[in-house]
Amino acid sequence: MVTRDSAWPGGVPCWVDLGVDDLDRARAFYGELLGWEAPPGSPETGGYSICLKNGRAVAGIGPKQGPPDVPPAWTTYLSVADADETARKISAAGGKLLVEPGDVMDAGRLAIAADPGGAVFGIWQSRAHTGIGLANEPGALCWNENMSRDYEANLAFYRSVFGYDYDDMSANGFRYSVFKVDGNPAGGIGELGADFPADIPPHWMAYFAVADTDAAVAKVTELGGGVLRTPWDTPYGRMAILGDSQGAVFAVIAMPAGG
Template sequence: MAVRPEGTPCWADAMFSDVEGAKSFYGDVLGWTFGESSSQYGNYTQAYADEKAVAAVVPPMPGQEGQSQWCLYLASPDAAATAGRIREHGGEVLMEPMQVGDFGTMCLAREPSDAVFGVWQGGIHEGFEAVAVPGAYCWAELFTREPAKADSFLCDVFGYTAKQLQDEAIDFRVFDVGGDPVLGRMRMSEDFPPEVPSYINVYFTVADCDDAVATATRRGGVLRFGPHDSPFGRLAALTDPQGANFSVIDVTTTQGERPQAADVT
């Protein structure tokens, strides 16, 4: 697979106190199978959809126990240089760039409105081996109460161009790399409890949204929104039994015209 352009989502993982529980839940909901855990790398365990690597689960490191959450990684040709720009433009580097064997180099950061994300400079592991097929990553959106901070940071650090959705009901922006949309940004409304911080919501593709929701809720997940028909697919937002938010989308079931968006200068 070709190296992804800088700023393109390229991987997702999550820490779970109960890794076996997470494997069982996502195995049922998304059809994942799992490789062997790597004790050399903190029992990091890759998830597969149709034998393609699509995500990973890992137990928390000592002192990092807490609510689980999915972390989205953005591609970089030089993680150290990206970390420098993150600091320069008001972000915080939570974990300095660290080489992970021959697999690549990672770092963790927080953008100025407080959402955490990862940076990945690929080595032999370039990232997702499949996208937008059942079980695989499809899309992601940054939810924030301070969109101006997030918007300028993302464009300054990753060189995104931006389009603003022409809809008075919501404040939604799409970031492009080379003309291809790679990330959304949604202003959090008053419907979000004040204690919910900024976060990046990851969408996984499913063959049938309603079936995935039924399985997730039967397995102890909580339905937050949907299922809802949209021009992009039938989707739903969920929280897994360990508190990690994620969404599912059936991209083959669409309804309505895609909204217009205007370039942002």
């Protein structure tokens, strides 16, 4: 378990939020699945909820942004000290700014971008809201990974913008690297190779820890969600890729003892 009450180091995934059409339905789904308390937010935030686990912030649920045909989705935010300077680096490194830096009241300053591989992510300069307060615990975020069909370009992009070092974990035709901040693993960057269906878009995936992956999959089905990839075992825990009751994709993993 990891708890934190201050800003996360630069480049670390520090927050995730879900944009959906039906906020009440999403709050109920994740409350049942992950044990979150998700009180509705104020009208000035569009009802944006800060979801809590054991009294600590773990994720956000808010109204979907963009055109009506944009699907519900989870967004991963990377911590930055200066959103404006990072936005300039993103553009210079070949990324595309989708939402220019702007203040979110006194909570912080954010921007939304797409990397050269096409995956959308956010950057977060924290003020009153420092991001995730609980991680690596059932019901909380435990991993974030970037997947695209432009693996080498994305490795170069994220190194240029965030200064990442990498540990190459590639094997058996699958290319994947763990990115590190201050020498510590912070997430993954991988390739959507030929074995992946062509309709899978570039993305950042959020993984939530659960006590029992198979039980979580059964619960998702009961709650009206879907199973995109049935549970499978890895050296890092038993995983599954799921869709919630409005179609937003996420992953769960039952981590082995010790995290």
